[in-house]
Amino acid sequence: MAILHPKRAAVLAACLARAAAAAVDDDFFGNSISSTSQLPYDENGKLSSHVLIYPAGNCAEYVRNHFGGRPNPFGFEFFAVEGEASDKFFSEAELPDPESEQQQPEDIDGCHLACQEIGADRSISHAIMPQRHYDGSQDSDYPDDFERFFAERCQKTEVGFMNYHSRTHPIRLYWISPEGEERPHGEIKYAERNTKCFESYLGHTFRFRDGETNEILADHVVEFVTMRGIGAGVGPYDTQGRDFDDEIRRTHSQEWNRHDRVTRTFSSLGFRKGRLPDDVFSSMGAFYYNNRNFREKEEWTGKGVFINWWEVDVYFVQIPWGLKGRWQARLMELVEAWTGVELEQTDMYGLRRYEEGARLLTHVDRESTHAASLIVNIAQGNLSKPWPVEVYDHGNRLHEVPMTPGDVVYYESARCLHGRNRPLEGPGAYYVNLFTHYRPVGDPRWFARPNPEGTPEPLVDVGECRLVGNGEEFGNGAVECDDPAVGPNLSPTLFSGRGGDSLQTWWEEVSPEEKKKKITPAVSGGGGGGGDDDEL
Structure with a gap:
């Protein structure tokens, strides 16, 4: 995959400076929460920003010292957690004593951090994939290197683009530099099979131009892991000559x-x-x-x-x-x-x-x-x-x-x-x-x-099966068989397949257009297949 710029977070911060000109101030670190309900959510109950989570105390001081005076990381809000929130985010971690004198604010060793992505649901916003957790230990992927962890696991993201604009001329793709210059980043041929997928960073901007006229088709700012089509999309399906x-x-x-x-x-x-x-x-x-x-x-x-x-x-x-x-x-x-x-x-x-x-x-x-x-x-x-x-x-x-x-x-x-x-x-x-x-x-x-x-x-063979519950509900044990190992999901219709014709019958019986007599639940043997194809 193409890497657009150096991995180190310090260089990355310089690239993103245009996205956040002001240095981080104390208010940026003033978010201390004890419940996941205090995180920022949109009207649909989804996280409205990326969040960096870390325990209150010395770990929080480390983060403050590390980011003080730097540009705000694009798309992120920072939260020190304690109480219930800390238990949820770091339930399996051995956290240092927040007031421990053995750990200094300049020392990341032993600190646990995690970054959760925008769009996570309120009910499980605390549940974060392992690669987005950092424990600061020598056994981690980035020992004593919080900068690299934050850049590689929190700010780096995948993007993919598809050409649904022109079958004959590939779309030209450009990365927009911090100085506003267009830098070529390849072409995108038509259709899903030619998807162009690569790694970038939050806050980066890409431009798409028509491969023939050079017209600007769209600009895209990377805000999250993205898969996007450029153009009008797939046209009408061709059904000509199909029975x-x-x-x-x-x-x-x-x-x-x-x-x-x-x-x-x-x-x-x-x-x-x-x-x-x-x-x-x-x-x-x-x-x-x-x-x-x-x-x-x-x-x-x-x-x-x-x-x-x-x-x-x-x-x-x-x-x-x-x-x-x-x-x-x-x-x-x-x-x-x-x-x-x-x-x-x-x-x-x-x-x-x-x-x-x-x-x-x-x-x-x-x-x-x-x-x-x-x-x-x-x-x-x-x-x-x-x-x-x-x-x-x-x-x-x-x-x-x-x-x-x-x-x-x-x-x-x-x-x-x-x-x-x-x-x-x-x-x-x-x-x-x-x-x-x-x-x-x-x-x-x-x-x-x-x-x-x-x-x-x-x-x-599960013996005899019979309808004992509501024939209009699924998955609640409406059908009871002599052998309960068959489970609670048997169709209330007691339908069994007997061949290709029986599958066709089922398709027709549940079709919204069909006016045929519906399948009537009845006592059924549990022996399975066999018999005439058109038998229900």
């Missing part, structure tokens, strides 16, 4: 056959619901919130029918490469704990934003790369009813799993059919997801292997 009803029917048949090709399993049901660690959710939520207005229409022309893109626009917020790697590594720890298998990263996709009317066809994922996967719900709003993810277990029983922001669903995505056939409902409804995928280390043919010794036995 979508026929494609959907054929796809259902193909996907049923594909799911049957996978022999290896990892868990008894094939999926499980869980929850993100707070620091990862805080990072993901802040990134989406900060970039929500930079979303672009996803490029779907010429692709399949797994999303009803020909009826409802689908939007996308791409993730910068470095941030994607940090998220994927943390999420892999969760998926490995679920599968009990050592995994390797293969793909991460998102953030995808679905809007009112969106539907996802029942399907499975690529066998070679998508062995064990994770769906993460980042944000949702304006829903008139839950929009459950539909997952078929190893007995081909349909489960409808509701999610709230921060929830995850682990699933064997090449083996277990999944989708969201029910439409997303609610005026102005939106739903933002991230998808990440893994496979056993070094084994692209994992799907053709028998289960290793110790693999949980697939739960196929």
Whole structure:
């Protein structure tokens, strides 16, 4: 990745001097808080600035002495914390005595600091990714070097830009120097696949010019980790010559056959619901919130029918490469704990934003790369009813799993059919997801292997199942089976897949356009697949 300027914070401060001409005064360090509720939030309950957090006492004096007389760091507010706030931010740290005479204000050793990014939600603003914590010890990445930590982990940030302006002429990109000079920083070719992603610093400015006319298209000041398209975006989708009803029917048949090709399993049901660690959710939520207005229409022309893109626009917020790697590594720890298998990263996709009317066809994922996967719900709003993810277990029983922001669903995505056939409902409804995928280390043919010794036995027969609760709710145990190991998420319809035709039937039954008789819940056997394709 390109580094635009020296790493040292002293040089960085000089570069940013134009953004804050006045030296830091005492008021800048006058923020001492005992509760995270005292941090600055906007009208949506998100942090309205970047914040540097440090314990009150000698650590606070060190920060004051370090920054006194320098320009205000762009976009930051500083807070000394004590009491409840200190406990939340530094819950696992051994903090020095605030009044210790052994630690002097000029000594950073033993001080703990952390920087939280703008856009973090009030409820988890204290949850910060490990690389944005500093403990001042010799074992840290930057021993005795707070300047470098602050520059590298707090002020340095990733940015990415896409050209949706011209297919024929690349956009010319310039960095604006502190003196106002345009310095060339490469070109950006058209479309998402040519995204230009690199590292910069908060407060830096970039300019985009038309590659043919040299017209200024936009200026961009770096305020947070950013992914932005320049131009009018993706045009209307091309649907000419497409028979979508026929494609959907054929796809259902193909996907049923594909799911049957996978022999290896990892868990008894094939999926499980869980929850993100707070620091990862805080990072993901802040990134989406900060970039929500930079979303672009996803490029779907010429692709399949797994999303009803020909009826409802689908939007996308791409993730910068470095941030994607940090998220994927943390999420892999969760998926490995679920599968009990050592995994390797293969793909991460998102953030995808679905809007009112969106539907996802029942399907499975690529066998070679998508062995064990994770769906993460980042944000949702304006829903008139839950929009459950539909997952078929190893007995081909349909489960409808509701999610709230921060929830995850682990699933064997090449083996277990999944989708969201029910439409997303609610005026102005939106739903933002991230998808990440893994496979056993070094084994692209994992799907053709028998289960290793110790693999949980697939739960196929659960006895008789019956509706005992509200048939209009999901995930609350409305269906009861003889074997409770099947969990609380069985569809209240008691629907099971029997072949490609049955998947087509489900798509039609929950379609908002269809007037067919709805599936009627009934006592169901728990044996799973088999029988005629059109049997419900």
